Amino acid sequence: MDGVLSQEEINALLNEPGAEASDSAENELSDAQKDAIGEIANISMGTAATTLFSLVNHKVEISTPVVSYGTWDDIVQEYEKPCVFIRIAYTVGLDGSNILVLREHDVKVITDLMMGGDGTNTDGELGELHLSAISEAMNQMMGSAATSLSSMLNRKIDISPPNATVINLQEDIDEAEIDSFLTGKFVKISFHMEIGDLVDSTIMQLYPISFAKDMCDGVAKTMEMDSQSVTADSSAANSGNPAGAQPAAASAAAQQSQQMASQNTAQMGQPMGQPMGQTMMGNTMMNQNMGQPVNVQPAQFSAFAGGNLGNYQPENIDLIMDVPLQVTVELGRTTKSISDILDLGPGKIIELNKLAGEPIDVLVNGKYVAKGEVVVIEESFGVRITEIVNASRTGGK
Incomplete structure (x- = not known):
């Protein structure tokens, strides 16, 4: 009315640069969020590696994750040969899914080890047997990872059975065959995986950016709740122990210190190496500046109970009962001999x-x-x- 344009009208004339900046910010993770995602992935894959060890009976090492952004072109460049995409959808606690990318050779080795082989039977193409076995392995691995994630987010987390698919990245891929978030920018977490001396490779975990932010928010809320709980416990402890009131244990320790001091009056000075302002008397350290005794006792540990490791059985063995x-x-x-084989014919008896x-x-x-x-x-x-x-x-x- 006064001839002055509003901010909304100015943004409209300039193609709404403010809106574009907002959209760009929504598609980015802060450094703190990247660190949180890395820590979540580190703990989750560490638990998954322990589960994989029980399945293949070989030492499994998964390195610290590297968090970055990725696009479909990045995946195509890093995985030239056919690879296996394993989709894990969250059904409880989180809304979304993530994808694990494994190399063809790694899947064959894991499958052969699960079937009781030595991991060297990797000839031939990937078939339904390989996909079924790796799906069951990932079901147990990501199930244990979901348990760790549940502790971090302080809520129940559950997943659906993983779905494994062979993707040939050398061919043109129909966008309908892959998850929609892979067509844009996503979070890429890379791990270096070693299984004995059979596998020395890289696996990747792919997250939608919105899904990654949801996990970060969950971890932040859990940490905030824990901090409030610790503060409340500290306040309650202070209110229950007024200033000037000394616990019975501290009083007993003070009496013991006085007795020991009276017995050692003939000794002059302090032992060498002992901090100034502190006097060691028996099992009690007295802070001379504060006047408060601190009870010091040797640590005691309970004996380890012997267990029969030979009777160990992997958990959730029923999950692989349908593997052919x-x-x-x-x-x-x-x-x-070769000559005998060449002499074979109808009617010949071996x-x-x-x-x-x-x-x-x-x-x-x-x-x-x-x-x-x-x-x-x-x-x-x-x-x-x-x-x-x-x-x-x-x-x-």
Whole structure:
């Protein structure tokens, strides 16, 4: 009315630079938030590494995380070969999801170790067996990580079963095949992972920026509540112990100090190396400046109870009960030269190392586990198990 433009009108004429600055700020994390995300990831992946150790029975080391921003082009450049995207969605306590990116070789090694192998069976392409096994492994790993996160955020955290997908980054990816937050700017957390001498690689955890901020806010609120609780406890302690009132324990210690002092009146000076203003008397240190005795006692520790580590069983073993294993029945073996193999033809008989009526061998994923006998079930052959064999004692086959 007076011919002066309002701030809103000025922003509109200048394409609302204030709004753009606000949007930019919403898509950035402060240094404190980055540190908080790094600490959350460090604690969570440390717990997950312990769980992975129980699954693969090999030493697992995951380094301190490095927090940065990332885009889809960054992922394509760092992972040239096909890799596995594992999506973990939070169902309770947090609203959102994050993605773990593992290399193809790492998934094969972890899967082989979970199946009882030595981690060297990495030939062939990734199949449903690999994806099923790595999903179960991540379900347990991220489940334990969610428990740690629940303590940090002071609320219950739960996840849905992880979903593993093979992504070939060398090909054009349809945006419908990936999470929407991967099409823009997101938080990238990089870890260096080692599994024995089999894996020396890098894994990544990808967060939407809004999801990362939600976790930071949760940690900040938890720290604030803890600080208020400590302040309240301190106030209550001070109110329950008025100035000038000395506890009974301190009074007893003072009496003991006086007795010890009367016995040592013949001694002059203080022991060398003792701080000025303090006198050590028996188990009590007296601060001469403050006049308040401090009771000093040797630390006592309870003895460790012996436990049978051999009976240790990984938790949540039911989660991998549906992982398929290959069962092979071996009738017998023999050794032939190349010339003998070339002479093979229809009607040729090959003599095996098994005697007639001798039990046959049952192998699971190539490991010798049982003996049995051949039976016929309607029109199909079957095996009746007669003995379970300890593969570690027999050396396997």
